[in-house]
Amino acid sequence: MNVDAKRSIEQDIAHHVHPQTNLRQHAEKGPTMITHGKGVFIYDSEGREIIDGFSGLGCVSLGYHNERLAEAAMRQMNTLPFAPTFYNRSHPRVAELGERLIGMAPGGMNRVMFQCSGSEANDTAIKLIWYANTARGEPQRRKIIGRIRGYHGNTIATVSLSGQPHMHAKFGLPLPEFKHTELPNYYRFHIDGESEEEFSARMARSFEELVLREGPETVAAFFAEPAISGGGALMPPKGYWEEMQAVIRKYGITFLVDEVVCGFGRTGNMWGAETWGLKPDMVSCAKALSAAFFPISALMFKDELYAEMMRNSDEVGVFGHGYTYAGHPVGAAVSLQALDIYDEIDLIGHVRKVSKRFLERCDAMQDHPLVAEVRGVGLFCGFELMRDAKARIPFDPAWKVGALVQDFAHDRGLYLRAIGDRISFMPPLIINEEEIDLATERFKGALDDAWAVVKNKI
Ligand SMILES: Cc1ncc(COP(=O)(O)O)c(C=O)c1O
Structure with a gap:
């Protein structure tokens, strides 16, 4: 490690407080200091x-x-x-980006608002839903339903909506208006003999029961990622979205599809909504909107909601919401360029092509003694690790098997993310087949390394 890197690590430990990090471990071990990147590779200060x-x-x-x-x-x-x-001020790039996004959005969106992060897009959506319901004379319709393990951000409202207990603990959250319905993890939670379709119908019944318990006249919206990302790269079971959308429609609930991760090609279509036939009323996106080169997010919605916003704006004299950096010119210019590149290199076509190899290589790990289930789409794959795959017996959480795999993978030169004992694998969309082979070889090696430790405990 060179002197500069050592100095950076000292500075980091001394002053920089890290989000989503075990603070004691960070103080003791310090950061992995990433110095640069190229293609799908990143390089750390150890070279x-x-x-x-x-x-x-x-x-x-x-x-x-x-x-x-x-x-x-x-x-x-x-x-x-x-x-x-x-x-009333604007600039050409943001106007162009608005038109471009609306032209490609799923579900007939007409309006767009810009922010800097996925959290802000979803937070804005919650405010707009409340705002519109007030204009409609339904101010009591305030409850927003998310899912256990769903993830929509870290503002006070969006983290309340997220079903992540470790992000609520000690913060006095979630806020009371936010409710959570079940996590559709078929493998983990199906009853013996229950088909995927039956499981999906049970998930939808449970959602409907929650709506009825809360009172449909108080339920404003349901927010969901097409496939759960932060909760463990979990693909929806067969029939899930058909069943859930029937309940959404039955009670006139606003449906926000959070495309922050799935949007712009991750699932092999431009939107996760296309992959699973979702009919959103609102769509949030961020991340790959600018290929992550600049913080920018967009919230899209329909003219019906905009009309209600207009009524409130007439009454109050202003639409009283917004962030300084909303529609930042650099973010808009970078996003327009990213969208041009996606078209020119046919990114979706590329994802579909390499996805075959990616999913084949991932599926081949299904037989590993640590792995219970592998499920993916596009370049997005989740792995469930279990002590006994057949009997569905999980590992003792204290063994931290997921973290072990993540650490061994890192040692072998692959960054993966463990979420409990689920592993999320979602490489950059430009990855090629040789890189997929290399990444999955390293992944398999990490599973073997972890198994060598774990088998002695069983
Ligand atoms: C599905 C989803 N929605 C929203 C967010 C929040 O986005 P941000 O971290 O940009 O606020 C994330 C972040 O990972 C996400 O995965």
């Missing part, structure tokens, strides 16, 4: 080359080097580095 099997945080769609994106940012910085979108 190690690591395949990023988690795309940063599910965001680095085009990998870690792209001159066109860098030039688009530079050009915009030299032309107009900032312009507010408050008070």
Whole structure:
């Protein structure tokens, strides 16, 4: 390690407080200091080359080097580095990006608002739903339903909506208006003999019971990721979305589809909504919108909701919401360039092509003694680790088997993400077949390393 890297690590430990991190472990062990990246590879201060099997945080769609994106940012910085979108002001790039996104959005969206993160997009959505319900004369319709293990962000409202107990603990959250329905993990939670379709119908019944218990007249919205990402790369079981959407429609619940991870090709279509036939009323997206080269997010919705916003704006005199950096010119320019690149390189076609190899290689790990279930789509795959796959007996959580696999993978030069004993594998969308082979070889090696430790405990 060179002197600069050592100094960076000391500075980091001394002052930088890290999100979503075990603080004691960080104080003792310090960070993995990533110094640069190229393609699907990142490099740390020890000089190690690591395949990023988690795309940063599910965001680095085009990998870690792209001159066109860098030039688009530079050009915009030299032309107009900032312009507010408050008070009727605008700039050409944000207007163009709005038109472009609406042109490609799923489900007939007409309007778009920009923010800097997925959390802010979803938080804005919650506010707009409440705002519109007030205009409609239904101010009591405030409850928002998410799912256990679902993830929609970290503002006070979006983390309340997320079903992540470790993000609620000690914060006095979730807020009372936020409710959670079941996690559709078929493998883990099906009753013996229950088919996937029957399980999905049971999930929908449980959702309907929650709506009825809360009172449908108080339920404003249901938020969901097409496939659960932060909760463990979990694909929906067969029939799940048909059953869930029937309940959503029956009670006139606003349906927000959170495309923050699935959007822009992850599942082999532009949107997760296309992959699973979702009919959203609102759509949030972020991350790959700018290929993660600039923090920007978008919330899209329909004219019906906009009409209600207009009524409130008329009454109050202003639509009283917004962030300083909403529709930032550099973010808009970078996003437009990213969307151009996606079209020009036929990113979706590429994902579909390499997905075959990716899923084949992932499926081949199904027989590993640590692995109970492998399920994926596009370049998005989840692995369930279990002590006994057949009897569905989990490992003792204290053994931290998922974390063990994650650490061994890192030692072998692959970054994966363990969420409890589920592993999320979602490389940058530009990954090629040789890199898939290399990544999955390292993954398999990490499973073997972890098994060598775990088998002695069983
Ligand atoms: C599905 C989903 N929604 C929302 C968010 C929040 O986005 P951000 O971290 O940009 O606020 C995330 C973050 O990972 C996410 O996975």
